[in-house]
Amino acid sequence: MTMKEQSQRLGTQPIPKLLWNLSIPAMIGMFVMALYNVVDTLFIARGVGILGVAGVSIGFPVMMIMMAISAAVGIGGASVISRRLGESKPEAANKVFGNIIFIILLVSVVGIIGAFTFMKPLLVLFGATPDILPYAADYLFPIMLGSVFFSFSFTTNSIIRSEGNSRFAMITMIIPAVLNIILDPIFIFVLEMGVQGASVATVISQASVSIVVLHYFLSGKSSLELRLSEIKPRMLVIKETLTIGMPAFVRQVAGSIMIISINFMLIKYGGDFEVGVFGIVHKLTMFTIMPMIGVLQGMQPIIGYNYGGNQFTRLKETIMLGMKVVTIISAFIFIIMMTLPEILMHIFTGDQTVIDSGAYAMRIMFAMSVLIGVQVVSGGLYQALGMAKPALILSMARQVLFLIPLVLLLPNFFGVTGVWLAFPLADILAFTLSIFFLYKDRKLFFTKAEETPPYTPVHPH
Structure with a gap:
């Protein structure tokens, strides 16, 4: 397939098929990376x-x-x-x-x-x-x-x-x-x-x-x-x-600061034990977000290409389909994390206290996980359109604007539980911010085919 054909199909191939073809290799790569992270932790926990x-x-x-x-x-x-x-x-x-x-x-x-x-x-x-x-x-x-x-x-x-x-x-x-x-x-x-x-x-x-x-x-x-x-x-x-x-x-450094803040508060209000529990839970969290990032990586070239080519019906279809898919994935994650956290913890350890603490933490942390999909997609959406400012704000919203301050604040009132509570609260706030941006730019994303967009593409493709 020549480069030309590869790019042209972004504007012609049916969206569901296209999204599938582009997301799956990304998902497989991310999935295997996450798997290795989990297995690494598993062997260390057991050994x-x-x-x-x-x-x-x-x-x-x-x-x-x-x-x-x-x-x-x-x-x-x-x-x-x-x-x-x-x-x-x-x-x-x-x-x-x-x-x-x-x-x-x-x-x-x-x-x-x-x-x-x-x-x-x-x-x-x-x-x-x-x-x-x-x-x-x-x-x-x-x-x-x-x-x-x-x-x-x-x-x-x-x-x-x-x-x-x-x-x-x-x-x-x-x-x-x-x-x-x-x-x-x-x-x-x-x-x-x-x-x-x-x-x-x-x-x-x-x-x-x-x-x-x-x-x-x-x-x-x-x-x-x-x-x-x-x-x-x-x-x-x-x-x-x-x-x-x-x-x-x-984004990566923010992730790093987030983990440092969490470990710091866990040691202050709990101990070494809680840091270990979070080590396990964090690896599982990375695992849950990978499929959504795979969908996003599949969406981005389609969005960029069709935005550049003024094909707004295809742009809208891609966004709607992507949002549906990630919301289904996040609902599925919510169900698993609410019903099976003990089983997931048991893979890593036979120690009942570790299993109980981990399951308790996971149920709180994932209480609002249904909202994660929309956050993942909205930040990447602006990235694909080359709109740097909203992309940066939304991709940092959950970790920097909300999660880190909440992690440093809540344990003062709720002890270790405060660290876990920071996650669902950050999800609600970041979701609200995403919806605010999407609503503000609804003309751009949800235009009818005959309307011209309020923005002109940064560089025509």
């Missing part, structure tokens, strides 16, 4: 215990900050590269690619130096208690040493997708996840390496996919060429890349 999970939960924000930089560079770089390729300037695209590799190497050097210098103080700052610290340090040390593999595989994923190779991008997400699931029990149980075993398994699986990706770029399968001569910093290119990647960076 090391709840303090091991607490250690990972404290170390996770550091990993998220590394991923945030990679995501910003990857998403920003992908955008610049695809435009350069579209302008038939392969040389300029290679220059951008070289600069991206330069940033990755820079981040990796900081990671390696950090492993030996500021890692432990950072973990203490992020809330590690004396009991949790050894576990958190054991987990994070190999990951910071191997940060070059993380940054490389994470960043190039967006770039491969921007070339239109979504199948290979999906494969590069599946390889490390499957490898990790195989290696985890070997390192944790057979070699008795505990928490460190889990992170060594992660580094090995990221290293192996990095080799696969490197081969892809060196073997001429990509539109880009990796040349040593291009790996030198050009400030203008770096600036352009990072400006576009900024919302992704902000």
Whole structure:
């Protein structure tokens, strides 16, 4: 299929079929990533215990900050590269690619130096208690040493997708996840390496996919060429890349700050035990949001293309169908989380107190989960239309505007339960804000075919 046909079907293929074709690879990739996260936690909970999970939960924000930089560079770089390729300037695209590799190497050097210098103080700052610290340090040390593999595989994923190779991008997400699931029990149980075993398994699986990706770029399968001569910093290119990647960076860092705030309040009003419980619940939460993000990733190119082509009937149909699908998914999640939380917790641990605390937390946290779908879609909707301000406000609304302040406020009145209560309250507030924006721009999203939109597209496609 030529690029032309691939793009044209966005304007011609029936929406349900199109949404299905575009969402499924995204969903599979995200699902496998989430699965590996859950399995990782499962082996640590079974092999090391709840303090091991607490250690990972404290170390996770550091990993998220590394991923945030990679995501910003990857998403920003992908955008610049695809435009350069579209302008038939392969040389300029290679220059951008070289600069991206330069940033990755820079981040990796900081990671390696950090492993030996500021890692432990950072973990203490992020809330590690004396009991949790050894576990958190054991987990994070190999990951910071191997940060070059993380940054490389994470960043190039967006770039491969921007070339239109979504199948290979999906494969590069599946390889490390499957490898990790195989290696985890070997390192944790057979070699008795505990928490460190889990992170060594992660580094090995990221290293192996990095080799696969490197081969892809060196073997001429990509539109880009990796040349040593291009790996030198050009400030203008770096600036352009990072400006576009900024919302992704902000979102990831916000997620990191959210986890730090939650861990901090849990230690203050509960203890190490609660941090471990949240470690398990948080991994399950990531699992629930993945299918909705998959639907959104499928919707975005259709929305952008049809908005640009003034095909408002198709735009409206895509939005309505997407909203229906994510609402059905969130209703399904609500039912599961209300009826089966004990069973889900039991997968991770046989400890009855952990199961009870986790089930209690999940029932409160997911009380308003029916509203999550609309929030996920509305932020991404503005992103697809290139309307940066509402996109940034809505994508940050739940975590930054509502969840973090509520997490810091409510435990003062309700103790540990206050942390869990922050979630449904943030859902109600973020949902209300999404509806406000959608209502304000209803003319744009829900126009009849003959009407012209109040906005002109930023750049006609």
